[in-house]
Amino acid sequence: MSEIIEYKCPACAGKLEFDSSIQKMKCPFCESEFDVESLKDHDNALENQKEDDITWETNAGGEWNEGETAGMKIYTCKSCGGEIITDSTTAASKCPYCDNPVVMSGSFSGDLKPDYIIPFKHDKAAAKAALNKHLEGRKLLPKVFKDQNHIDEIKGVYVPVWLFDADVEANMVYKGEKIRRWSDNNFSYIERNYYSVQRDGNVRFELVPVDGSTKMQDELMESIEPYNFNEAVDFQTAFLSGYLADRYDVSAEESIERANERIKSTTEQIFASTVNGYESFKKESGNIILSNGKAKYALYPVWILNTTWNGNKYTFAMNGQTGKFVGDLPVDTSAAAKWFAGIAAAVTAICFGLSFLIF
Template structure:
C-alpha cells in the first residue's frame, strides 16, 4: 500500500480536495466538482495498491543516536517527489513544496477506523475574519497588539475525538441551610436551620467528547464545544484531503477517565439545580453508577491559528463547523490598572451613597 494517498482529478490530473462551502470534492485547477459518493471506490481500491521496493544505500551522513528518530516519519510526495517529514500521529497534511493535499494511508494501518467525521463548514478566510473580530472591543488589549498582530500560522486540522454514551444512576446527599433574621429592641438575631437533602434519579448522556490527541489541550478543545452532531457523516478518507489530520495517540480506555470527570461534574450540577429554597446546599456524598456505556470514534474540524508578540506565542482555535472562536490575549497592564482603580472608585461612591441614604433614613 502506498504511504501517501492523493485524490487526482480525472480531467486535469491535479490534486483535488474537500471544499467546505460546496460539501464536495473540487479540483482547484480546473474547478471540476465531484460528489462524495463517487469517491467511495477509492478507499476500496487502496487495498490493491502495491508498495515500491526502491532501497538505496549510501555512505553519506552518520548514524542517528539511539532514540533520536523515535516518532519521526518521512514520506515522498507522489506529485512532485518532495520529502514530507512528520511525526507518528500525522494522518493528513499538505506537501510543503507543491502544496498538494495528501492523506498518509499507512498511518491508518493497525488503527481503528473513525466511525464518523464532521466535515469543515468554514474555510480559512472565515477563520482569519473570526480572528479579527476576536480582537475587537477588547478594552484591556494592548493597542500595539491590535496594530501589529499578524497570523504566523493557520491550519485546518481534523482532531480525533472519542464520544461516550452512557446512562447514569445517581444518589446525592446535600447539607443545606435556611437562615432567618429577626430583632428586638436590643439585638438582631440570626437563626440557621440545617437540613439533609437527598436527590436520586437517572440521567442520560450522548456523545460526551474527549479529544484523543496529546497535542491538543483539553481545555482548548472543550472551549470549542458544542458541535452539532447532525452534521456528522460516515467517514471517508476523501474528507481529509486539503486538511491536516492526526490519528489518536490516546485510546478510548485512556480517555474514559476524562469522560467520567465530565459526566460526574455535569450530573452533580444538574442535580444541584433541583435543590432550591435554601441559603446554601453543599454536597456531602455522591454515588454515581454508569450503565449501557458505549464509545465511538470521530474526527472533528478545528482551525488553529498562531501569532507571536513580544517573544510569546499565542494560540487561537475556531470550531470548523460553527465558527466559535477562542484564545487568550495579552493584557495592557496600564489599562488594567486604570480600569481597576476606576471600578474601585465607582464601588466606593456607591457604598458612600448607600451609607448616606441609610443615615438619612435613621437606620445608621
C-alpha cells in the same frame, strides 16, 4: 452488651446529647436542636451510600477497507512529535500546533478508522475574519498579532475525538440550611434550621467528547464546544482533501478518566440545581453508577493558528462547524505601562480638582 449510638451535630459536628426537657437531641456547642427520627434518616442515607461504579466498553473505531488508505500520507513534526495525516494532494509544510516544519515520514497505516466525521462548514476566509474580529479594539495587543502574515498561517485540522455514551444512576445527600432573622426592641435573633436533602435519579449522556490528541489542549478544544453531531456523517477519506488530520495518540481507554470527570461533574451540577429553597447547602455524600457505557471515534473540524510572542506560544482555535472562536491574547508591556500611567495621571488630576473645590 448494649450498643451506644452517638450522633454528630450536622451543623458543627459536635457530639449531640438528648435534652429531656424538649425531647430532642441538642448540641452543647452550637445549641442546635434535632429530633431523633430525622437524625436516624440522615445517618441511614449516609451509611447506605455505595461506591461509584463506572465501567466502559471502548470498542470505538473500525478497520480500514482494502485500498482505502491508498494515497494517505503522514507528516511528522520533529519539534513536538505530532503526526499529521492527509491525502497525497495536500501539502503539509508546517505543523498546525507548533508551526515548525514537518517532514514526510511515509504512507499511513495501522490506526483505527474513524466512525464519523463532521465536515468543515467554515472556510479559511471565515477563520481569518473571526480572528480579526477577536483582535478588534485590543489596544494593549502586540503589533505582531495584527500582522497579516500570521493570519495567512491558519490551518484546517480534523482533531480526533472519542465520544462517550452512558446511562448514569446517581444518589446524592445534601445538608441544607434555612435561616430566619427577626428582632425586637432589645435583641436581634437568628434561627438556623438544618435539613437532610436526598436526590435520586437517572441521567442519559450522549456523545461526551474527549479529544484524542496530546497536541491539542483539552481546555482549548472544550472551549469551542459544542458541535452539532446531527451534521456528522459516516467517515470517508474524501473529506480530508485540502485539510490535515491529527493522528490520535491518546486511546479510548486512556480517555476514560477525562470522560468520567466530565460526566461526574455534570451529573453533580444537574442534581445540585434541583436543591432549592435553602439559604445554603452542601453535598455530604454521593455516588454514581454508570451503565451501557460505549465509545465512538470521530474527527471534528478545527481551524488553528499558532504564533509566538516573547518566547511564549499562543494558540487560537475556531470551531470549523459553528464558527466559535477562542484564544488567549498577550499584553504589550510597554503599551500597558503607558496606559496605566495615563490612568494614574487622570486619577491624580481628578483628585486635585476635588481638593481644589474643597478648599
